[in-house]
Amino acid sequence: MSAKGNKLLVAAVDFGTTYSGYAFVFKDEDYGSIIANSVWSSGNLQSLKCPTCVLFNPYGVFDSFGYEAENKYSDLAQDNEHRMWYYFQRFKLILYGKQITRDMEIQDDKGLKMPAKKIFGAAIKYLKTHLLNTLSVRGTGVDENDIHWVLTVPAIWRDAAKQFMREAAVNEAEIDSGSLTIALEPEAASVFCQLLPSDKLTASGRLTASKYMILDLGGGTADITMHEKLHNGSLRELHEPTGGPWGGTRVDEAFRQMLITIVGDKTFKTFCENHKEDHMYLLRELETKKRTITPELNTMVSIKIPVSLSSIYEKANRETIEKALEKTLFKGKMIWYTDKVRIEPSLFRSFFEECTSGVVQCVKGLLQKPGLKDIDTLLMVGGLSESLVMQAAIKKAFPNANIIIPAEAGLVVLKGAVIFGREPMIISSRIAKHTYGINISPTFDSSIHPQEKRITVDGKDRCKDVFKKYIEKGESIQIGDRRSGKHVSLKPNQKEMLLKIFASSEKDPRFVTDTGCECMGRLVVKLPEEQYIFKVNVDMMFGQTELLVEAEEEISNRKFTSYFDFL
Template sequence: MSLKENKLLVAALDFGTTYSGYAFVFRHEDHTKIMANTVWSGGSLMSLKCPTCVLFDQKKQFHSFGYEAEDKYSELALDEEHEKWHYFRRFKMTLHNKQIKRDVEIHDDKGLTMPAKKVFGSAIKFLKTHLLGTLKNRGTEIAEKDIHWILTVPAIWSDAAKQFMREAAVSEAEIDSGSLTIALEPEAASLYCQLLPSDKLSGQGRLTAAKYMILDLGGGTADITVHEKQTDGSLRELHEPTGGAWGGTKVDEAFHQMLIKIIGAKTFKTFCDKNKADHVDLLRELETKKRTISPETIGKVTIKIPVSLTNTYEKQSGETIADTLKETPFKDNIIWAADKVRIEANLFKSLFKECTDGVTQCVRELLQKPEVKDVDTFLMVGGFSESPMMQAAIKEAFPKATVIIPAEAGLVVLKGAVVFGREPLKISSRIAKYTYGINISPPFDTTIHPQEKRVAVGGKERCKDVFKKYIQKGESIKIGEKRSGKHVSLKADQKEMLLKIYASAAKDPKFITDPGCEYMGRLVVKLPEEQDIFKVNVDMMFGQTEFLVEAEEESSRRKFTSYFDFL
């Protein structure tokens, strides 16, 4: 079996900023049979997925993932044996809005670096191995060659970030590239929610609106997409994905900044460095509170604080935190005991402000677009959508909208990725985020080409750096749709044709040197030796989660196919 649609099992790996997990189903079964491993626990905290934390030993070899990695690193720190180990947590955001190369390195919690591909790939491999072990324990052991793997990524990620995840899965997690599909997280959620009965959707019952907006709120990002349901049941994207870094980790950052304003950055850093186990406990405690706080919460919110944090401050400053609090803006809002902090409810709620403001403003701007302005149904998915604070913010900002929140919203993307693997054509079209094209050198035309672009190639005057457009930003592209063009070799002795692919934020770029135009990758076409000038027909397949380019040399009929190389 080689074709993905012929694989016996569809298995999805949901790699999240804060939590990760997996789900699977046999291809002949429907969505009600999708199985997800939801038995993860660490200390007193139970979760439907496991923390995205990975630990490497002194030799930079993988040791553990999830709660096991958290606990092991905490134990090493208690014995002061952690210095040469490498611990990574919440590292997915290192791929968001960054220039990415294959050899990029990321920092562990002590500032030491390792290749990002090894860190990401090791995490993916853990999920893959755990899934295979679960299948074996259930008596449904299956060969890897019979599995179609789905890996989730945010829709707002760059093409380079998506390719990086594919390469990490292939090179480090040893997943066959031909058996791997990249799924966009809000799309996956949208597909799954189409299948849910009314008792699994809070709000207005089944998702019946023709047009609706998906708010995928996770640990790192808010990923927002708009879909329209077609008469054949497929989904059409109405606007390019948008969003930002307004996930649940922003609340953690705001909480940390509040502590720093009280005890100082130096004390907080010392606490984090010297008391790893206590810091993990503090994060788990905060995670629990984030899930339960609501706009109706009154009085004070109690958070258990490690005694080591209080002791660290008093040792460094010679003062008690209670006395220091009297000199801060929080003197009337926070009561600090030895192992507890009592925070005025309104102050704790304010920690969500950056997230709620960011998401609601983004939605308002999106609703101003002509193709989206009549959308009045919002589908909230992702783990952070389970927060009563986030739910209330959306409902308050858009009181006339229908807000639908599926049960176990944190698992919707994961299960939806399995649905996408079974029926990828259910997403019928997508909106192009950029204008894509190829660099060409046509004959120089004095009436339209600037003099500085004139070059001599093969004895002819040509214009360099011309952007030959294949698709325009904002254009709706059907899944698998091809855009074709013809290219001619420039010199008689040319042994290969290098097709350089560019993307531009502008709708109609003229040259690859225009502002906002970036080099994305290339495809090399080998040319035969029998003749002087060659014609190459190029097809670009757009609309997929990953773009594909195919070139055919006309005389020999040789074909060259490749994914765009964005790295």
């Protein structure tokens, strides 16, 4: 079986900043039968996903993933045998808002470097193998050739990041590219809440509105998308996805900065480097408290703090940790005992401020835009949506809105990705995030072209850097919509034609060198040797979660090898 629709099983991998997991359903089963991986646990912390952390041995060979990687690395550190091991966590954020290359590297917590694609691929491969083992134990008779794989990515990611994830899954995790679909996380959540039977959608409201906003609040980012449900049941995107770095890790960072303010950067760095086990314990303790803090809490929040942190400080500074606390703005707002701190609830809730204010301001801005002002339903999904503090902030900011928070909000994207794998056409149209086009060099026209753009190619005056537009920013694009254009080789006997793909933040750029234009990739078309000048028809297929391109030589109607490369 090669066609995705004929596969026996659809399996989705939700690769998150802090936690990851998988879910699956068989071809003929209803969506109420979607199976998520069982509860993962370590110590007092249980979760429906496992931590996104990977451990490699000193030779760069994959060792373990998730809680197993955390525990083994902690044991190695306790015996001071960890320094040559590679340990990576929360590395997904490197793909958000940064220049991405195929050979980029990531530093671990000790500064050791490894190719990013190897790390991402190892994590995906572990989850793939875990799923295959689960299917084997269940006696399903299903092997990986029977599976249509779905990999989730944030909607606000750039095309290069999506391609990077696909290549990691294909080249490193050994997933067949033809059996792999990329799903956008907030879209998957929207699909889940539309198609799941109402008795399965436990919430503070019901998703009955035709227009609504999806707030996918995860560990690393807030990913926000707007949908309208059409009469035929399909979903139309109303605005390009937006969001920002307002995930749960910002809460962790605020807590970390508080500790650094008290003990100093040097002490905290020594603690993290020399007491790995204690540091991991502290992070798990914080994760537990983040889930239990409420807006109404009026008693002190107790968090166990490893004794090693205060010991390092007191030894280096010859004063007690209590004295250090008295010198900061946190004096009177918390008490530091030897092995724990007690924090005023208002101070602990302030750790969420960057997340809550970022999301609230973004949503307010969106609801002021034409076509979105009538949206009064907000669907909250993702792990951070389970936080009562975040829920309260959204409800306070939008008191008249219908706020819907599905049960197990952290699994909604995962299960929705399974459904999307079965029914990808449920998303009928998307909004272009950029203006896309190709750089061309038409015949120079002095009445419209500036002199500084004049070049001579094969004896002819041409204008360089002209932006040939294929799609305009903000345009609604139907799934599978093709935009065509013709391109002519500039020199005789070219062996290949290189077309650079550009994206612009403006609707109608003139040149690819204009402000807001950025080269997003390239299309290489191999040309036959028997012709002098070539005309190539280029089709760009928009509206999918990934941009597809085809090229065909005009005279012979033969299609030649081409690839679209964002990396």
